[in-house]
Amino acid sequence: MDRKQEQNLRMVFVLLVSAVLCGLATFVAIVLVMDRTSTAALSPTSSPFMIIVADTPIALYPDPNKIVVMASEADNLTVPESEATASDIPGNPTDGQPTLTPTPLPPTPIPLPSQVIFIGYVVQPADSLFRITQIQNTSIALMALYGISSDNMIVGNTLSLPVANPAFCPGLLPYVVRDHETVSTIASRFGTTAEAIGAVNNLDANYSIKTTQVICIP
Numbered sequence: 001m002d003r004k005q006e007q008n009l010r011m012v013f014v015l016l017v018s019a020v021l022c023g024l025a026t027f028v029a030i031v032l033v034m035d036r037t038s039t040a041a042l043s044p045t046s047s048p049f050m051i052i053v054a055d056t057p058i059a060l061y062p063d064p065n066k067i068v069v070m071a072s073e074a075d076n077l078t079v080p081e082s083e084a085t086a087s088d089i090p091g092n093p094t095d096g097q098p099t100l101t102p103t104p105l106p107p108t109p110i111p112l113p114s115q116v117i118f119i120g121y122v123v124q125p126a127d128s129l130f131r132i133t134q135i136q137n138t139s140i141a142l143m144a145l146y147g148i149s150s151d152n153m154i155v156g157n158t159l160s161l162p163v164a165n166p167a168f169c170p171g172l173l174p175y176v177v178r179d180h181e182t183v184s185t186i187a188s189r190f191g192t193t194a195e196a197i198g199a200v201n202n203l204d205a206n207y208s209i210k211t212t213q214v215i216c217i218p
Helices: 003-042 071-076 129-135 140-145 183-190 194-200
Strands: 049-053 056-060 116-122 158-164 173-176 214-217
Touching: 129 140, 140 158, 158 173, 173 183, 183 194, 183 214, 194 214
Parallel strands: none
Antiparallel strands: 049 056, 116 158, 173 214
16 A cells, blocks of 8 residues: 555545544534423523613513513403413403402482571561561571570661571471461461371371471471
């Protein structure tokens, strides 16, 4: 064998050894890549990324089984019907959260008009307590109840005069009960019946009324 043939054999041998080594290196690289991929799939939290919320750094660990979207894009996200479940619907009773039932508010009672209102009345030269009861819907006992007496009968003096409130008897005549009056005497005075007055004012079976009370006359 001459020198040239020996050199050719050596080159072939070197090439074969290099090919074997490259094959081994390729095999080892493939094994390492597959092992790393498998580990990453089993440990989705191995590669966190950082965000800042209210100046506080927060580490997020992605899960390949979940989809993360921005809040502004949530309305455009379509979930396949096969993947949507009842627990994915906010507020669904099956999501483990209690369902809140609003408690209805009780109705607010409408306040009834007061029986008595007050008007400004200027005392005239011929006025007395009795005369005022003849021209105003009040009584001596009702005026006394609110501190008005004959001492206040000074000409030009302005009284805060209590009178029957017309709004207390819409469509009817309000009347201030005077001393010693009964439903029968009031009915005779206004040409009606005790039964009618009792029904309108929801009186008891005895037609009980009291002085200074305002009743409605049908």
